Amino acid sequence: MAFVERVEVAGHIIDSLILAKVLDVILDAGADYRIVDVEIGRTSLDPSRAVLEVAAEDDDVLARLLDDLQVHGANRVAHSDARLAVADRDGVLPEGFYSTTNLPTEVRLSGRWVEVENPEMDCGLVVLPDGRVRTEPMHRVRAGDHVVVGNDGVRVRPLSKPRGATPFEFMTSEVSSEKPKDALVAEVAGRMRQAKARGAKVLAVCGPAVVHTGAAPHLARLVRHGWVDVLFAGNGFAAHDIESNVLGTSLGVRLASGDARAEGGHSNHLRVVNEVRRRGSIAAAVADGWLTGGVMFECVTHGVPFVLGGSVRDDGPLPDVHTDVVEAADAMRALLPAVGVALMLASTLHAIATGNLLPAGVEAYCVDINQAVVTKLADRGSHQALGIVTDVGLFLHTLADHLAPE
Amino acid sequence: MTLPWGRTFLMCPPEHFGVLYEINPWMHQEVAVDLDRARAQWDGLVDVLRQAGAEVEILPPEPNHPDLVFTANAGVVNGRCFVPSRFRHPERRGEEEHYAAWFSSHGYEVAALPPTVSHEGAGDALPFGGVFLSGYRQRSDAAAHAQLSRLIGAPVRPIELADERYYHLDLTFCPLDDRRALVAPDAWDTYGRRVVEALVPEPLALTVDETAGFCANSVVVGTTVVMPACPPRVGRRLEAWGFDVVEAPVGEFQKAGGACRCLTLALDVAVGPNV
Numbered sequence: 008m009a010f011v012e013r014v015e016v017a018g019h020i021i022d023s024l025i026l027a028k029v030l031d032v033i034l035d036a037g038a039d040y041r042i043v044d045v046e047i048g049r050t051s052l053d054p055s056r057a058v059l060e061v062a063a064e065d066d067d068v069l070a071r072l073l074d075d076l077q078v079h080g081a082n083r084v085a086h087s088d089a090r091l092a093v094a095d096r097d098g099v100l101p102e103g104f105y106s107t108t109n110l111p112t113e114v115r116l117s118g119r120w121v122e123v124e125n126p127e128m129d130c131g132l133v134v135l136p137d138g139r140v141r142t143e144p145m146h147r148v149r150a151g152d153h154v155v156v157g158n159d160g161v162r163v164r165p166l167s168k169p170r171g172a173t174p175f176e177f178m179t180s181e182v183s184s185e186k187p188k189d190a191l192v193a194e195v196a197g198r199m200r201q202a203k204a205r206g207a208k209v210l211a212v213c214g215p216a217v218v219h220t221g222a223a224p225h226l227a228r229l230v231r232h233g234w235v236d237v238l239f240a241g242n243g244f245a246a247h248d249i250e251s252n253v254l255g256t257s258l259g260v261r262l263a264s265g266d267a268r269a270e271g272g273h274s275n276h277l278r279v280v281n282e283v284r285r286r287g288s289i290a291a292a293v294a295d296g297w298l299t300g301g302v303m304f305e306c307v308t309h310g311v312p313f314v315l316g317g318s319v320r321d322d323g324p325l326p327d328v329h330t331d332v333v334e335a336a337d338a339m340r341a342l343l344p345a346v347g348v349a350l351m352l353a354s355t356l357h358a359i360a361t362g363n364l365l366p367a368g369v370e371a372y373c374v375d376i377n378q379a380v381v382t383k384l385a386d387r388g389s390h391q392a393l394g395i396v397t398d399v400g401l402f403l404h405t406l407a408d409h410l411a412p413e
Numbered sequence: 414m415t416l417p418w419g420r421t422f423l424m425c426p427p428e429h430f431g432v433l434y435e436i437n438p439w440m441h442q443e444v445a446v447d448l449d450r451a452r453a454q455w456d457g458l459v460d461v462l463r464q465a466g467a468e469v470e471i472l473p474p475e476p477n478h479p480d481l482v483f484t485a486n487a488g489v490v491n492g493r494c495f496v497p498s499r500f501r502h503p504e505r506r507g508e509e510e511h512y513a514a515w516f517s518s519h520g521y522e523v524a525a526l527p528p529t530v531s532h533e534g535a536g537d538a539l540p541f542g543g544v545f546l547s548g549y550r551q552r553s554d555a556a557a558h559a560q561l562s563r564l565i566g567a568p569v570r571p572i573e574l575a576d577e578r579y580y581h582l583d584l585t586f587c588p589l590d591d592r593r594a595l596v597a598p599d600a601w602d603t604y605g606r607r608v609v610e611a612l613v614p615e616p617l618a619l620t621v622d623e624t625a626g627f628c629a630n631s632v633v634v635g636t637t638v639v640m641p642a643c644p645p646r647v648g649r650r651l652e653a654w655g656f657d658v659v660e661a662p663v664g665e666f667q668k669a670g671g672a673c674r675c676l677t678l679a680l681d682v683a684v685g686p687n688v
Binding site for chain 1: 543544549550554555556557558559562563566567568569570571572573602604607608611685686
């Protein structure tokens, strides 16, 4: 249904069955509609009004249908082109700039609708000299860029919500605390298989709890078998992953036995961070044989790109950490194209940051033991988010057994 | 209960009447109009209406506007508000200023539809049950009804006229009293039929032949139904309901596609909370 126009029909359209007729005419023509807006008059004297988005497979069908609809008083909503203003300073959007959503968005330029290439929320829309339109975060705008201002000539397409019986079929801020976990994990595995089959990438966003709960070897297994294409985390996750592989502890706790702190264990992560800094990068630590296992090791070995975003409280940090957060976000953006599934694994801050960058159509699975975190993640960012309240260790273990049995 | 309107009509003598162009399937320029006979029929209709208790006001005839006799198409009257027609065909657009001038000089508030829509007045807008039914597709635009409703302050329900022979609603629908109406469902689309079914508790459905005989293009004055010609079946039913049927033959005008209702415009319609 590539060809879309909006029509408006107003007046006493309910009692006169005009609205019903208009909808029937659309369906009879083999086209489809979405009711964008409807106001029903309160009294018999009040007029009603409906705005419909009419979609047809081809332009001719749509043109004929629009003529038919006009007979019944449904007229095309006049669209104007988007208004553009020129940015006068680097890093500053023009006043009145259109602020984006993460939904699929189109901009009307010279009477033609142009699809925005990389939907991202809270950005501006920059029209390139060749007529393409991209979202750009504020700091990336350059003086002279043509930026969309106002709402005219911009339209967003809400994601269609498939109806169905399982939470996966209406994935909107669903939280799974009372749902059978094995079935959910099997579904996630299925979704990852589907994504990979259509050439989409899987992104893992990891918090340190992945390591603390002993789940890192399962995640490493998924990376090793090609189930993770991009990894985002912070200094903590990477440091503890390396600590656990070099010293057998995570934040000083022995992972094998669960023993409380080994002697001097609280400084273990500092020592491994220091050793990586001595070598210059995680990749260098792998190359000289000092780091021989774990998630970061598998990423380096299998060429899985990762972004480690820094924060104020980081120890070290590891040399790979982006200490400039704006730079970190840009590095994350650069890895997002083609991502179809995002696993948010026991991470609050990095998961929220990622959610803000993802287009709405990406399926996001937010796994955390804390329902509040899951709800918060699911409510933000992605429209296609499913929260799974469970221990991330159990989740990753089961997921890896589904996808990468060894 | 008899209709609360239909005691005062505006009519225009047929001094300049004729079939000078063809804008509906009934009109054939080669068919000559007998103007003397037309005058006699028009006078006869005026007499019948007056005898039934109606008052008739006269719109002065104008040369070059043969269809000015069909005052039902002057516009829509509601209370003291008058919305002049915007004709679909250029042949009739010259009539608009004459109607507007008459209503303006008689103390009506004249409210105009935008020039982008067509609506052909009371010929396509008849009150029933607290709303106006308004015909569309043939002469009036569906898009006009929302604006018409706003101007006259009354609900307007559009009905699609599916047969080009019945190009105005008043050829297919005639309110008789507060519960009854003559209806010609064959002239409407299925949605229109359902709308009328829901609105009119006791319809008298006309056959195809009865509709073709301009049966619905009648004028009701209290309990008198003035018809161009009354089929026996319809006459019996109307009499059973307590109406007197009076025939007023208007064959000369039927050559132009109009009969009794088309020759009159009720000036005493008042629908809605503000009139």
